[in-house]
Amino acid sequence: MAVGDTHFPAMPVIEGLRLGTAMAGIKKPGRRDLVVVEIPAGARVAGSFTLNAFCAAPVTLAKSNLAACQARGEAPRYLVVNTGNANAGTGEAGLRDARATCAELARLGGVTEEGVLPFSTGVIGEPLPMERLLSGLPAALESLDASDAAWRQAGEGILTTDTRPKGASVTLELGDRTVTINGISKGSGMIKPNMATMLAFVxxxxxxEQTLLDTLLRETVDRSFNCITVDGDTSTNDACMLIATGRGAQVVDDEEVAVFRNGLQRVMTELAQAIVRDGEGATKFVTLQVVDAASREEALDVAFTVAHSPLVKTALYASDANWGRILAAVGRAPLADFDVARVTIDLGDVRLVEHGGRAAGYTEEQGSRVMGQEEITIRIALGRGEEGATVWTTDLSHDYVSINADYRS
Structure with missing residues (x-):
């Protein structure tokens, strides 16, 4: 189940970058579950990783290997991604397996072990099937390609409970030259990023320049992947990587940076929203806009309080115009000196709440009309300032429970 008709876009070639996939049988036979990304020498790479204290072994190793490469002024040369097994909650054995994966790919590719960054997604707490994983690496390398088809196959190769691959692409004009940005992501459940998403590769x-790349990643992640939630659970394996091959136009002056930032934000936002649209069991795509806040942080606090309310989410699923659930969630957000008389809440084009209670012109028929739509916007004006934030979320359906009850079977 997914919301909207989201197509995987055409992906132009990113000069110097190649992607390969293999069917290693890590969890199930006959599906792509191993992805290798080859990065050219001279590229620059930035990363954002989960803040979950039980971060997965590949996250720990990817962070340390990336730091080691950057300390030498080098870029990692390969990313390796497996699905079907998260290699999280696996202790020292998990780290040994992640290192062994990097070592084998480094040997096959003729690079240092620190030049390989590993990523995993899938079931937590189970050891990786290393024999199958390692035996799949040669096939993934043999299939390396820069084509549109390679991007699509890589998008398919990182999926778990997702129902469809997720991609985004833009081409920008910088003077007399063009710049392309491509990205793929995966994620459907355990989505409340605390840095990025389940996995995203852009x-x-x-x-x-490296410092600017780091800044751009942080800024665009904060307004995309850090603004989505399906179920409020931050994964152990979240990672978002941004690779600049350096083969195209330079991004230096303020105007070029602004154009590139806008394009990168568009890609990041499309990838993040695609995750929400494909949320486990989702039947609604919900935009929560909080305006007139004293700070962006308190706007996010209000938006996420509403987005994480099981009562609000189940009302959305039922198309039940129970506006009191939204009001109650706003009221328990962690705000000091909250004057409810200043708050207005709109459901689409219908005013629900004003002056501390139900809007005078509101009718149940109006609310039900909006709640029955597949895409819904809830707008909350706090009357406290001039800041705001937008968060994207889903409803909570019977299918979400079924998917997660059966996840390991």
């Missing part, structure tokens, strides 16, 4: 042919 690449551009732009030539961008």
């Amino acid at each position: 690449a551009t042919d732009a030539d961008i």
Whole structure:
């Protein structure tokens, strides 16, 4: 089940970057479950990783390997991603397996072990089937390609409970040259990023200095992947990587940076929203806009309080115009000196709440009309300032429970 008709876009070639996949049988036979991304020498790479204290072994190793490469002024040369097994909650054995994966790919690719960054997604707490994983690496390398088909196959190769691959692409004009940005992501459940999403890999042919690349990743992640939630659970394996191959136009002056930032934000936001649209059991795509807040942080606090309310989410699923659930969630957000008389709440084009209670012109028929829609916007004006934030979420259906009850079977 998914919301909207989201197609995987055409992906232009990112000069210098190649992607390969293999069917290693990590969890199930006959599906792509191993992805290798080859990064050219001279590229620059930035990363954002989960803040979950039980972060997975590949996250720990990817962070340390990336730092080691950057300390030498080098870029990692390969990313390796497996699905079907998260290699999380696996202790020292999990770290040994992640290192062994990097070592084998480094040997096959003729690079240092620190030049390989590992990523995993799937079931937590189970050991990786290392023999199958390692035996799949040669096939993934043999299939390396820069084509649109390679991007689509990589998008398919990182999925778990997702129902469809997720991709986004933009081409930008920088003077007399063009810059391309491509990205893929995966995620459907255990989605409340605390840095990025389940997994996202974005690449551009732009030539961008490392400090600026780090800044752009942080800024765009904060307004995309850090603004989505399906179920309020931050994964152990979240990671978002941004690769700049340096083969295209330089991004240097303020105007170029602004154009590139806008394009990158568009890609990141499309990938993040695609995760929400494919949320486990989702039947609704919900935009929560909080305006007139004293700070962006308190706007996010209100938006996420509403987005995480099981009562609000189940009312959305039932198309039940029980506006009191939204009011109650706003009221328990962690705000000091909250004057409810200043708050207005709109459901689509219908005013629900004003002056501390139900809006005078509201009718149940109006609310039910909006709640029956597949895409819904809830707008909350706090009357406290000039800041705001937008969060995207889903409803909570019977299918969400079924998917997660049967996840390991």
